[in-house]
Amino acid sequence: MNTPKIFFIILxxxxxxxxxxxxxxxxxxxxxxxxxxxxxxxxxDSAYRYVEKQVSFGPRVPNxxxxxxxxxxxxxxxxxxxxxxxxxxxxxxxxNGDRLQSRNIIGSYDTSNPRRILLFAHWDSxxxxxxxxxxxxxxxxxxxxxxxxxxxxxxxxxxxIGIQTPGAGIDIIFFDAEDYGxxxxxxMNYQADNTWxxxxxxxxxxxxxxxxxxxxxxxxxxxxxxxxxxxKEETSQRKAPSIVEKVWEAARNSGYGKYFINARGGYVTDDxxxxxxxxxxxxxxxxxxxxxxxxGFGDYWHTHNDTMENISRETLKAVGQTVLExxxxx
Numbered sequence: 547m548n549t550p551k552i553f554f555i556i557l558x559x560x561x562x563x564x565x566x567x568x569x570x571x572x573x574x575x576x577x578x579x580x581x582x583x584x585x586x587x588x589x590x591d592s593a594y595r596y597v598e599k600q601v602s603f604g605p606r607v608p609n610x611x612x613x614x615x616x617x618x619x620x621x622x623x624x625x626x627x628x629x630x631x632x633x634x635x636x637x638x639x640x641x642n643g644d645r646l647q648s649r650n651i652i653g654s655y656d657t658s659n660p661r662r663i664l665l666f667a668h669w670d671s672x673x674x675x676x677x678x679x680x681x682x683x684x685x686x687x688x689x690x691x692x693x694x695x696x697x698x699x700x701x702x703x704x705x706x707i708g709i710q711t712p713g714a715g716i717d718i719i720f721f722d723a724e725d726y727g728x729x730x731x732x733x734m735n736y737q738a739d740n741t742w743x744x745x746x747x748x749x750x751x752x753x754x755x756x757x758x759x760x761x762x763x764x765x766x767x768x769x770x771x772x773x774x775x776x777x778k779e780e781t782s783q784r785k786a787p788s789i790v791e792k793v794w795e796a797a798r799n800s801g802y803g804k805y806f807i808n809a810r811g812g813y814v815t816d817d818x819x820x821x822x823x824x825x826x827x828x829x830x831x832x833x834x835x836x837x838x839x840x841x842g843f844g845d846y847w848h849t850h851n852d853t854m855e856n857i858s859r860e861t862l863k864a865v866g867q868t869v870l871e872x873x874x875x876x
Contacts, residue, residue, distance in 0.1 A: 583713055585874045586706040588866035590859035596623075597690060597698035597770060597857055600669070605686030606693065607673045608638075608646035608723055617649050620669060620720055623701055628708035629653030629718065632754045641728040641741035648722040650745050652754050655707050659715035663873055664763035664827060665703065667696030668724030668745065668817060676730040676848040677841075683731050690854050691834070692847060693725065695770030699866045712874040717760065721745035721817050746817035750824025762789045763829035764872070765818040769865040771844050772858040774834040776865075777811030781819060786828035793830060796871040802864040811835045812842070832865060 599619065604612035617633075624631045634650040651669065671689025675682050688694075700718050707716055727742035740747065768774075776797075782790050797806035818829040835842050846852045 583874055584710070585870050586710055588706070588863055588870055589702060590863035590866070592705065593698045593702040593862040593866055594857060594859050595698075596701040597694045597862070598854055600694040600697060601688050601690050601854055605673070605688060606669060606671045607686045608648050608670060608726065609644075610686075613670065616669065617651060617722075620651050620697065620701075624651065624653035624704055624718065627653070627701075627704045629655055629704060630657055634749065634752070634754055636745075636748050636752075638723050638726075638744040638748060640723075640726050640744070642732075644726075646723050646726060646744070648745055648748075650722055650749050650754075651720040653704055653718045654715070655704075655717075656711050656715040661714045662717055662758075662760040663712075663714050664717050664719065664760040664821070664829070665700055665766070665869065665873075666719040666721060666746075666763060666817060666821070667700055667766045668693055668722070668743075669697045669720040670722050670725055670745075672725040672848055672852075674729045674731075674848070675850050678849045680731070682850060683729070685850075687848065687850055688853050689725070690852055691768045691770050691844065691856050692852055695768060695857060695862065696766035699766055699769055699862055699869070702862075702866055703869060706870065714761075714873065716873065717758075719749065721749065724817055742815055743817045743820055746820040747824070750820045753825065758825060760825075760827050762786060763818065763821055763827050764789075764793070764869060765816060765821075765829060765831045765833075766865060766869075767816055767831060768834040768843065768847075769832055770857040770862050771834050772856060772861065774805055774858070774861045775836070776806050776832050777809055777835045778807075779811050779831045779833060779835075780813045781822070782830035783810060785822055786830050789828060789830050793832070793868060793872055796875075797864070797868040800864075800867055800871055802868055805861065805864045806868065814842075832869075 603616040606613045606616045632652040638646045671693045722745035818831045
């Protein structure tokens with residue numbers, strides 16, 4: 547089965563295609579030290595409201611009214627927080643030939659600063675409930691954790707950057723059409739590789755700034771669940787090990803070690819792969835990994851149970867504060 551987010555424990559079965567692994571190149575770089583500045587306090591209540599607001603629009607599936615309305619909201623929020631906003635509009639082709647009216651929404655801070663840090667998440671939600679019973683599999687989901695949580699954390703970070711810059715230029719990207727990949731219930735002989743992460747694939751070939759570079763990137767995906775556990779994702783570990791260590795060290799030092807587990811997880815197909823391969827930027831993926839489930843994620847993943855009931859302010863705080871510690875002090 548091909549899915550965009552299938553983990554495997556190292557030395558066990560592999561779910562990621564060889565094609566994805568063969569296209570990656572090691573791009574690790576050393577992050578230069580920077581003078582420490584006061585790190586803002588991440589407001590978990592604020593982040594929770596941003597998640598809740600996205601979900602209130604309904605499933606954010608490309609070509610839907612909810613998708614259009616939520617995209618407008620995200621762009622306006624970034625503007626309100628002082629970002630220079632670029633909306634990258636594109637028509638993408640899904641695995642089944644559907645034409646998807648899509649937008650990558652980009653907010654940039656301190657644009658004249660040559661030192662750039664990239665923070666990103668996907669803002670669309672899954673058009674299918676693959677892991678539900680057949681009667682409801684072909685209807686879209688809320689995507690409170692899978693999509694909205696990462697964006698909610700980044701909106702709160704954007705608000706804080708608008709008040710106090712970290713001394714580096716920050717680019718926040720909300721990628722579209724990440725979750726429109728081939729569904730598990732589809733038995734047609736579609737080519738499964740690269741059917742996910744369509745927005746980041748497009749941006750990697752057509753960045754909002756010509757020859758865009760960043761020192762490193764951090765992807766947030768499914769970062770809001772209660773009692774989430776973030777293991778060191780394998781592509782992140784192989785392509786950007788020093789960034790992984792800085793993030794996990796910052797989490798431990800901030801008291802969030804119970805969330806950021808000091809152990810390796812497995813591979814996952816996600817937006818960071820295409821940013822690494824297409825822009826040669828070392829990136830890591832902070833993503834919840836559940837050891838108890840075969841697919842590696844929460845019981846609600848790709849079901850109609852991916853709702854606000856799963857979202858924890860404590861987890862949002864752990865992730866958001868950790869990222870702030872890294873970008874303001876590293």
